[in-house]
Amino acid sequence: MSTSIADILNGKRVLLCVGGGIAAYKALEVVRRLRAAGAEVQVAMTAGAQRFVAPLSFQALSGRTVRTSLWDESAEAAMGHIELARWAQQVLIAPATADLLAKLAHGFAGDLVTTLCLATTAPIAVAPAMNHCMWRHPATRANIALLQQRGVRVIGPEDGLLAEGESGPGRLSEPESIVAALASGSATHGGGRDLAGVRMVVTAGPTYEDLDPVRYLGNRSSGKMGFAIAASAARRGAEVALIAGPVHLDTPVGVQRMNVRSARQMREAVFAAMPADIYVGTAAVADFAPLAIAPQKIKKTAGGEGLKLELVRTPDILAEVAKREDTGLKLVVGFAAETDDVARYAKQKLADKHLDLIVANRVGVPGCGFESDNNAMIAFWPEGEKAFSEAPKARLAEELIDLILERLQA
Ligand code: C5P
Secondary structure (H helix, E strand, C coil): CCCCHHHHHCCCEEEEEECCCCCHHHHHHHHHHHHHCCCEEEEEECHHHHHHCCHHHHHHHHCCCCECCCCCHHHHHHCCHHHHHHHCCEEEEEEECHHHHHHHHCCCCCCHHHHHHHHCCCCEEEEECCCHHHHHCHHHHHHHHHHHHCCCEECCCEEEECCCCCEEEEECCCHHHHHHHHHHHHHCCHHHCCCCCCEEEEEECECCEECCCCCEECCCCCCHHHHHHHHHHHHCCCEEEEEECCCCCCCCCCEEEEECCCHHHHHHHHHHCCCCCEEEECCECCCEEECCCCCCCCCCCCCCCCCCCCEEECCCHHHHHCCCCCCCCCEEEEEEEECCCHHHHHHHHHHHCCCCEEEEEECCCCCCCCCCCEEEEEEEECCEEEEEEEEEHHHHHHHHHHHHHHHHHC
16 A cells, blocks of 8 residues: 555544553654654553553653543543543554453443543554463453454564563564554554455465474474464454464464474465465475485484485475465465575566565565564565565565555455
């Protein structure tokens, strides 16, 4: 979509509810970015949030008196909480704590923030932030699923280092990504459910080709890009089947996941998941697999001074899918990870494999591509191209889904 964030958010009345977590300080930057995009921002804080950041900081950045209590008579006299709930064209909760999500899911209205959320008819987006065990807890998963069913948009959280020194999913998305996601959601219909009724099959991660019971040939794909695409598509209403190679990533909310190991297994799972409307092959599928898997561990002495492995080509899943026989596919998207001459190889693959779209990125560049949280990519289709500058994979996934929709409707 060529519309900019400022085009979408300019003049929009955003109610930002700040929850009580350490990530509350990042909400200051969210206000700054929303204001820079031309939005009017009214901040409301929970009691917990006020213990982390002073309301005055939000007041200075938003240019409006911050609302902190249901029982503040002078604030209520200026704009009652029901009036405020009606004023909002978009509600954003950042950070959304586990407690706040639980209250929202169950319709609690014991304080200002929860009351505003219950009283508003504006679309609600939540950007969760919490400890990774709390995020993974079945209670939180169920609350998130319930909120999503009701059309609440979930932005993040990201996987990474958490405030308590542990690592895992639970980091608040970066303010830049939150604002971009908010804009892309606002730009689409039905509160961001512009992929409703669409079935998408996504492959992600590496494949492992076993040599013997303990060794395999693999690659450094983390699966993050494919998981981000699956998450974004599900959030926007698609029915998503995610075929994942061996990765250490949580299943995105609302996504149906199948785990596989080898290229052969991935191929089987892909065809079992058909028919579909869109296929997105982000997986780094091995091109070669051992001719045979040794039943016992290959001994050091097996090959004398060296060891020759006989490898055979794996099935090219993408090329086979792109033939579209009995798949119902309307759009086939491939990925190309290249170390050099990215554009030339990508365009060649687009033509050779009869794809509708190919997304190329350069690997071997520090900070981008495999194993990284960021990426920079360029997409090609038969009549055009679009570059995506370096950004977190979650944000790129949103932009890529915009492009996929555009190509689907072209
Ligand atoms: O030709 P290359 O392997 O670089 O193409 C990459 C694209 O092809 C990716 O989308 C990948 O998922 C897909 N692919 C595949 N099956 C293979 C090899 C690659 O689906 N055996």
